Amino acid sequence: MKKQFERPYIKKIRAGIPSKFGMSVHNEPVTHIDNNPVPELIKQFGSPLFVISEKTLRETYAIEKRAFQTRYPRIQLAWSYKTNYLDAVCRVFHQEGSWAEVVSGFEYDKALGNNVPGSQIIFNGPYKTEEELRKAIGNDSFIHIDHFDELYAIISIAQNSDKKPKVAIRVNMDTGVYPMWDRFGFNYENGEAWDALNRISLDNNLELVGLHTHIGTYMLSTDAYKTAMTKLADLAARVEKKHNKSLKYIDIGGGFASGNTLKGAYYQGRDIVPGFDEYAEAITSALINSELNPSKLPLLILETGRALVDDAGFLLGTVIANKRLSDGRRSTIVDTGVNILFTSFWYEHEIHPAKSTSDHLEETTLYGPLCMNIDVIREAVAFPLLRKGDNFVIKRVGAYNMTQWMQFITYRPNIVLIDMEGKAHLVREAENLDSVRGNERIPDHLK
Amino acid sequence: MKLKRNIAVSESGFLFDPTGGESYSLNEIGLEIFNLIRDRKTADEISSQITSEYDVARDDFEKYYFDFVGMLRQYKLLEDEE
Ligand SMILES: Cc1ncc(COP(=O)(O)O)c(C=O)c1O
Numbered sequence: 001m002k003k004q005f006e007r008p009y010i011k012k013i014r015a016g017i018p019s020k021f022g023m024s025v026h027n028e029p030v031t032h033i034d035n036n037p038v039p040e041l042i043k044q045f046g047s048p049l050f051v052i053s054e055k056t057l058r059e060t061y062a063i064e065k066r067a068f069q070t071r072y073p074r075i076q077l078a079w080s081y082k083t084n085y086l087d088a089v090c091r092v093f094h095q096e097g098s099w100a101e102v103v104s105g106f107e108y109d110k111a112l113g114n115n116v117p118g119s120q121i122i123f124n125g126p127y128k129t130e131e132e133l134r135k136a137i138g139n140d141s142f143i144h145i146d147h148f149d150e151l152y153a154i155i156s157i158a159q160n161s162d163k164k165p166k167v168a169i170r171v172n173m174d175t176g177v178y179p180m181w182d183r184f185g186f187n188y189e190n191g192e193a194w195d196a197l198n199r200i201s202l203d204n205n206l207e208l209v210g211l212h213t214h215i216g217t218y219m220l221s222t223d224a225y226k227t228a229m230t231k232l233a234d235l236a237a238r239v240e241k242k243h244n245k246s247l248k249y250i251d252i253g254g255g256f257a258s259g260n261t262l263k264g265a266y267y268q269g270r271d272i273v274p275g276f277d278e279y280a281e282a283i284t285s286a287l288i289n290s291e292l293n294p295s296k297l298p299l300l301i302l303e304t305g306r307a308l309v310d311d312a313g314f315l316l317g318t319v320i321a322n323k324r325l326s327d328g329r330r331s332t333i334v335d336t337g338v339n340i341l342f343t344s345f346w347y348e349h350e351i352h353p354a355k356s357t358s359d360h361l362e363e364t365t366l367y368g369p370l371c372m373n374i375d376v377i378r379e380a381v382a383f384p385l386l387r388k389g390d391n392f393v394i395k396r397v398g399a400y401n402m403t404q405w406m407q408f409i410t411y412r413p414n415i416v417l418i419d420m421e422g423k424a425h426l427v428r429e430a431e432n433l434d435s436v437r438g439n440e441r442i443p444d445h446l447k
Numbered sequence: 448m449k450l451k452r453n454i455a456v457s458e459s460g461f462l463f464d465p466t467g468g469e470s471y472s473l474n475e476i477g478l479e480i481f482n483l484i485r486d487r488k489t490a491d492e493i494s495s496q497i498t499s500e501y502d503v504a505r506d507d508f509e510k511y512y513f514d515f516v517g518m519l520r521q522y523k524l525l526e527d528e529e
Binding site: 001002003004005006007008009010011012013264363379380 | 457459461462469470471472473474475476477479480481497499500501502503508511512514515518519522
């Protein structure tokens, strides 16, 4: 088959060129994080350093909650552990009232460790072992079934158990956004989801409690959510009609975009990303306008990840060196590599100096410190003329970095949380030689 | 048609023109065409290559091709034609 054709284009990178209004594009410094001077944080906790703002976490949560609560009477957030499962972060969200959304036995145990009751844990994902399923059933957790093999495994566990598993199915569907995420769950259009719902409804040993979808991540289209909710509500209404059973909840998953800019995107993320209000409007209107019985409307569950936590995370770093490449381009080596900033593979991260600089910006390639060609933080950024030892701040790194980072070539750094009063707490200690070597074993003949 | 000699282009489609001091980014197809032009392929050869590889009709492609070449010219990335 032939490859898909895209219009060829070449785009001038307008980094640092004065805008048409004659103003230079100044890179504003980020000197403090919640009243803590950046150099002080680095002096105390080292560089690089992840910093999380508890204030931003709570404020963002409140904005999302308000956006949905003002439009629909029954909502529940479930914190997506994979997005950031640092206990301190999870506990902030649990304090705010969030349930836990987990996708592995490890994440499940982490949620229990954070004192989340089993009955407030949503267990998603394509791979749950039989042991994990038994545990989740024993704890009255919600199990979101991904495929028929899993459904039959649960049926067989339920036959010899005094507990009635609470199950939902994950549904995938065409929402008008491509590529379509059809690898998780049961398909709506080909009738597979309906088959699974009928199979579950006929089984007296299972309790069908809800429907789930997660249509993708960094979704810029609110229409896709409207479509998804319309299709889920349709399934729920058919269950209501045929099996005379109202589902307890509809879980629309995560996927709201954060203010980061995707690589190659023309517009800045923060200028084009829909706000919580726009997502909420699309989702709740589809639910309210559905065929569902208005006196028994389901709980609306949200598994928002990146949009809740990205803004609260900062990565502080230090310039190691400046160089010129063979063709005269400027390059700067910094101590924040792709090993700790996994999202630099997707995003053009916003980077600010930690102190004010001249207006002169130079087109710069920012390299991480690893001796690896892939270690590029920004391929071309209009960057102020920082010198060796200067500090900088990378914004919006709260999602997926502190979980997907790699121990590679060097150690993972400290993470601090700045509390509501502006006090910094170490919440994850940097690795050292012992923590990295601790799991290694040396065979006798090599000792 | 000839590209200016000292233009540097990376595998990811980042292009730098040291004469003008400007940087550019190319998408995948842009990069492929750019490299074909650099290899001194004719418009005809480029058209055959791209249409055999991608799902696009020949005259459709040529429209995009000339638009693309126009941008290269506008950005002064081509040598003056003799
Ligand atoms: C099932 C599920 N729910 C929620 C999320 C969170 O997604 P996001 O960070 O895009 O909001 C994910 C992320 O992959 C997911 O797989």
